[in-house]
Amino acid sequence: MKVFIVGASGLVGSHCLKNCQENGWETIGSHLSFPTAETIYFDALAQDIGEYFMLIDFKPDVIIHCAALTNVDYCESHIEESYEKTVAPTERLASYCIEQNVKLVYVSTDYIFDGLNGPYSEDAPVNPLNIYGKHKLQGEQIVSRVKNNLIVRITNVYGEELRAKNFISRLLLNLENNDAKALNLPYDQFATPVYAGDIARMIFHLLSDKKCGIYNLSSTDYINRYQLAIKVKSYFINNKSIVLQAVMTSSSSQTALRPLNGGLLNIKFIGEYPLFQFTSVDTFILKSLKK
Secondary structure, X not given: OEEEEEOOOOHHHHHHHHHHHHOOOEEEEEEOOOOOOOEEEOOOOOOOHHHHHXXXXXXXXXXXXXXXXXXHHHHXXXXXXXXXXXXXXXXXXXXXXXXXXXXXXXXXXXXXXXXXXXOEOOOOOOOOOOHHHHHHHHHHHHHOOOOOEEEEEEOOEEOOOOOOXXXXXXXXXXXXXXXXXXXXXXXXXXXOOEEHHXXXXXXXXXXHOOOOEEEEOOOOOOEEHHHHHHHHHOOOOOOOOEEEEEEOHHHOOOOOOOOOEOOEOOHHHHHHOOOOOXXXXXXXXXXXXXX
């Protein structure tokens, strides 16, 4: 299997790159704005994608598209840039995959839902509240035109990454460094945090078995952001430098609306892979503290 990963310097993409390579697949990972030693530069909008693959002498069987502009509040006030970094590249990749009969894996989000009735199944009605969610949904609609497609929805991803941008990793660093911070965290935003390594393993299983269509990839935790922070901080009982305050979303200064009762049900995936072992938030924290 030859796999090309778009956005492999990010959290999900880097774990997918590592997992595919460890399982013996010939895999190349790309970056756009954040280069790493393991990735090469690729801009889906800068040149013909077919010519690009000829230049690097690589004809993929599968493209895993992990890249997007993910700062939800930034997207809300930079609509054109959000479109250019999320929707437009997806359109180009989908066209290439249709022409070359390449499988396209698209990483989506629970932000395509309005958060009134979550956590959500794959067939729940969509109704995004913000620009980020609307553009990710547009991406799903584009990818659905590819005959051989796989759409995986995720949310609240955490795990090892070079920049430690994800919420749990960043909070762990703050606690370990005794950074003085006061964090106002919503207690009415619920989601299903999932470990990036689990996402990579789930995608590997789905690709190995030639699965198509939409799959929710979530874990065993269902929790709000404040409770999540309390869980992380509980491993640092002597730390007084970080103060956590529970607030309502409506009182926060977030530019974009958030789905409150969000999250994803992974019943479909579990039904097909009942022996899959998930990583919990606690397991990840303990693993991180041992390093």
